Structures are given as C-alpha cells and as structure tokens.
Amino acid sequence: MEWFNYIGLIFVALLLISNIIFAFKNKGEQNKQNNKVLGIFEQIGRYGSMIFMIFNIPYIVFGYYFACGQILYIAINSALMLVYYILCIIFWKKDCLAKSLLLSILPSILFIFSGVLIVNIPLIAFAIIFAVFHILISVKNYIIEGN
Numbered sequence: 001m002e003w004f005n006y007i008g009l010i011f012v013a014l015l016l017i018s019n020i021i022f023a024f025k026n027k028g029e030q031n032k033q034n035n036k037v038l039g040i041f042e043q044i045g046r047y048g049s050m051i052f053m054i055f056n057i058p059y060i061v062f063g064y065y066f067a068c069g070q071i072l073y074i075a076i077n078s079a080l081m082l083v084y085y086i087l088c089i090i091f092w093k094k095d096c097l098a099k100s101l102l103l104s105i106l107p108s109i110l111f112i113f114s115g116v117l118i119v120n121i122p123l124i125a126f127a128i129i130f131a132v133f134h135i136l137i138s139v140k141n142y143i144i145e146g147n
Contacts, residue, residue, distance in 0.1 A: 007074060008053035008114065014081050015107055018088055038133055038140075045130025049111040052123035062119035073117050081109045097142055104138040105131075 052061075064070055084106045092100035106133030115123030 003056050003058065005054055005056055005118075007077075007084070009095065010030070010082060011077050011110065011114070012050045012053050015084075020087065022088075025041055035140075038137055041129060042133035042137055045055075045126050045133055048126030049123060049130045052120055052126060053111065053114055056118070057122065060121045061123075062120075069117060073114065076113060076117075077110055080106055084110075095142075095145065097139070100138040100142040101135070105136045108134060 032059035040138065066075070084103070087099070087102050087106070091103065108127065111130060113125050114120070
C-alpha cells in the first residue's frame, strides 16, 4: 500500500466541503457547550482521522484484507458520503436530535470503517476518539439549544 491515499483525500475533501457550507450557513454560531476538554479531544480525533485517512505510515498500516478491498472501500465510503449529503439536504433548515446524531455518526462510521478495512491502526484510534467526542458534543449542543 502506498503512503499517500488519494482516495481517502477525496472523502476527506467531501466531508470538508459540507462542513464549510455549514459554517457559512451558520455564521456567528459556534460550539454551544463550554467544556474545553471535550472540544480538544474532538479536534484531536478529527484532525488525526483526516491525516491518517490521507497518509499511510509504513509498518502500522497493513493494507486491505482481501483482493477487492479497495473496491469495497470506495463503494461503502461513497454510499456513506451519499447518505451524509442527502441527510444534509433533508435537515438543511431543521434542528432536531436526529440531525445532530446522524450527521455526527456517519463521518464517524466512515473513519472507523476505513481504518478497519485498510488495517490502519492510528486511523482506528483517532476515529474512535473522534466518534465518542463528536457525537457527545453534537448531542450536548442540541440539548443546550433548549430542544
């Protein structure tokens, strides 16, 4: 397996595009929960996941389990991204717990699945950190908004 994962870069870019659009749509809004520790761990998980989704470090990234692993990697991650974008459109103007949960769970699944499929140990570790703290923060923000 090569050290640079251009397919992973594409999926990270797709996630970032939706986040940039969300940031422009919600200018001035920020993370409503004030727990800095949660925020720091979420960012560590987020950036670690993005970095290790793109870069494969020799001897700690072992590659696909089977011959058609790359096809499965592309197919499932594409399906996850498609569902993510469809949900972004459906929940565009809504604010509900389903939105908070689904739009935080899907990227978490994408990172964890990618790490497991290519046996990328750092990606798995950072993806788990990201998943726990991103989902927790999303739910806390929803609760703080008074819903």
